[in-house]
Amino acid sequence: MRHSCWLLLIAMLPPAGEATLLQAPAQRQTPDLSEIRRKVQSGEQLTPEEKQRLQQVNAQQAEQRRQQYLKDHTPQSSVGLIPLTDLGAGNYKGEQGGLYPGGNNAPPPEHLKAGLRIARQIAPLDGEGRQAPDGTIVLLAVGFSNPNMEFPAFQKLAAQDSALNPRLVTVNGCVGGQASSVQADPNSNYWKVVDQRLSAAAVTPKQVQALWIKEVIPGPSQPFPAESKKLYGDLAATLHVVRDRFPNLKVAYLSSRIYGGYTEVGGSPEPWAYESAFSVKWVVAGQIAGKPELNCDPAKGDVRAPWIAWGPYLWTDGVKGRKDGLVFLRQDLRADGLHPSDTGAAKIARLLLDFFKSDPTTRPWFVKQ
Secondary structure, three states, X not given: OHHHHHHHHXXXXXXXXXXXXXXXXXXXOOOOHHHHHHHHHHOXXXXXXXXXXXXXXXXXXXXXXXXXXXXXXXXXXXXXXXXXXXXXXXEEOOEEOOOEHHHEOOOOHHHHHHHHHHHOOOOOEOOOOOEOOOOEEEEEEEEOHHHHHHHHHHHHHHHOOOOEOOOEEEEEOOOOOOOHHHHOOOOOHHHHHHHHHHHHOOOOHHHEEEEEEEOOOOOOOOOOOHHHHHHHHHHHHHHHHHHHHOOOOOEEEEEOOOOOOOOOOOOOOOOHHHHHHHHHXXXXXXXXXXXXXXXXXXXXXXXXXXXXXXXXXXXXXXXXEOOOOOOOOHHHEOOOOOOEOHHHHHHHHHHHHHHHHHOOOOHHHHEXX
């Protein structure tokens, strides 16, 4: 009897191969990094495991870059450069200061007049781009990681301000890690993300009428003006892209980088952060001078760009500051010294809100009438 029971138990056991499968729990494979990068580039959804793996790799690489950078560079609380708004008619390496031609910080009268005429044409639109009293005016932000942190802080302030146009919708189209060359490419995945952001906000590309643009060339290496000229080219190309993507776009306001002297990881250190302002100045001056590739007036030929002007000028010499009192302290940046902290983003948000509420070409559509 005992012998028969053992035979029965043995007969009930699965074959050896199956027993191995049952006894050994499945090993969870580490997500393949190349596959993760492919999915990111194509805009595909990552699994939770893939997201965790990507975060770990990014953190490791960031720390390696930080340690390598700090071997040869020391963060600086001031670099002694003069903000363009304070430089005026003075010069930096042969380039005149001021935001506009002639060392001025205000646009020439004719350019301002054109901007006012175009600004008064901005009105609420329905999803098909037709004027509608219950339609929407979309202000879209275009840029990289820093404005991706600054614009949401601005949106939070704007949402609390009862003086703003109730038909206005702000959309953050900025994406971290996106160089200016990416935004200059009409076929880059960046613009697919922008379309997704617009859709998530329940608006359409045909309702976009105003832009805030802030772009950067990461890891610059060539002396002035080489890198600034590259950024100029990317900004001009981006204006062509947005003109084609948003048929009712009227105006665009450009800003350059914040102070970069605190960075511990490179990215946009000084003096390149300071020098990026000349790229913006050259683009705006190019439209003022009537360059065909920046034309916004149908009476003067093909329209290749919206009307453009400076948004708020964000650079200040660290703790030394500038004449209007703006300073950027170490606590205004995150641990990497490159991206704004909550306090830094709040400073930029306030500058943005003050600009859009006070500029004569934004008040007609940004503020409640």
